[in-house]
Amino acid sequence: MTDRRPQSISGRYFEPNKSKSRPALLSRSGSRLEIAVDGGLVGAYSSDPEISSRVGNIPRRVTLSDGSVFETSDNDGLELFFGLDRHLSTRFFALEKRSRWTALVAVVCIALVFCVYRYGMPVAARFAASATPAIVSSAIDRGALETLDKVLFEASVLEVHEQERIDALFRTIIDTAGKDTNDFRLLFRDGGAIGANAFALPGGSIVITDQIVQLTENDDELAGVLGHELAHVVEQHSLQQIYRAVGWVIVAGLVAGDSGQLVEEAVAQVGALQSLSYSRAFETSADIYSARLMHTLGRNPLAFIDLLERVTLECGPSCDHSSLLSSHPGTVDRRRDIEQLEFVDP
Structure with missing residues (x-):
């Protein structure tokens, strides 16, 4: 019987422990x-290599x-080359060409993605955040601040004595x-185009703009x-946002068949971008944490909401999307949530 296996197959070659590839022929x-x-031979190898499983059209x-x-x-071509054309994975892949099976697989995949989004990713993000060493969080802070200082912020113009006074207030809150x-460390920046804002990074860096002050x-x-903002650090909201974002980049990369480059770009940028928004649950949790702290300090727990309402009036309808402090839930809901709290005196 004639051997119908191809004599060669084209692709990319990666040297050991290197990420750069070159066009090659196997x-x-x-x-x-x-x-x-x-056209030049770079190596000869045993004929029983490890071959990854087939998943759709992923290389x-x-x-x-x-x-x-x-x-x-x-x-x-790869399966023919190695004589795997009758492998179960190949027969399964052939089902993709049948519309009925394709529709069924699509429904199952959508359900699976929803379950991962709704349940799996948050749990995985919390576990990853709790297991992250402090040195990694600090490195994320440095990278994020470097990016933000290049593209968004200018040096603060607040008087030094005013910065010192606010920093002393921050230290009192941390002690409480x-x-x-x-x-933790408190950093001051001129917010420029983003105006009145404040945000927290996972390593304990909290930034407030001159405009919010x-x-x-x-x-x-x-x-x-x-x-x-202290609550976002203590409850690891920033880290969880990062892991959720990177997790979805990995999923997208697997679907697109080029996860390596996507993940590399995500890790480089997401540390800065994650601070631009939090989930509704994270914002509510941080509001409650802050309100309880303010009550313990003998301060007005609702004063923060008064400020948010003023920020909203300052920047108009766009605040719901651009301002870190006016992200959803809205100020009406946030005020109601705090008013419903039962404070227990220490």
Whole structure:
């Protein structure tokens, strides 16, 4: 019987422990496999490499004996080359060409993605956040601040004595929360185009803009802002946002068949972007945390909401989308949630 297996297959070659690839040709010479790059032989290997499973049209990887990798999008050709054309995965993949099975698989995939989104990703993000070393969180802070300072912020113009006064207030809030002041730092920036804002990064860096300080009418409002952002750090909301975002980038990469580059770009940028919004549950949790702190300090727990309403009036309808402090839930709901709290005196 004529051997209908192809004698070679084209793809990309990755040297051991290197991410850069080169166009290559995988062929067979007797009982060994050969890799050619630019017409020149770069290696010969045993004929029993590790071959990744077939998942849709995602490129397959052939891991060779020295750790180098050959990757190809020609799934059919790869299976013929290695004599895998009767493998269960191939027969399953053939079902994709049948419309009835395709519709069923699509429904199952949608249901699976929903379950992952609704239940799996939040749980995984919480676990990952709790297991993240402090040195990693600090590195995220540095990278995020570097990006934000380049594209959004200018140096603060607040007087030094005013910065010192606000920092002392922040230290009092941290002490009241029972946390170590050495784990946090307060940074001041001119908000520029984004105006009155405040946000927290996972390593304990909290940034407030000159504009939000200028809008406050009393220290109760300012303390409420600081307590709210402290909550995002203490309850690891920022880290969870990062892991959720990166998790979805990985999922998208798997579907698109090029997860490596997507994940690399996400990790580089998401540390800065994650601070622009939180989920409704995270915002509500931070509001409650801050309100309880303000009550313990003898300050007005609702002063923070008064400030949010003023910020909303300052920037108009766009606040619901652009301002960190006016993100959903709306100020009416946030005020109601705090008014319904039962405070217990220490």
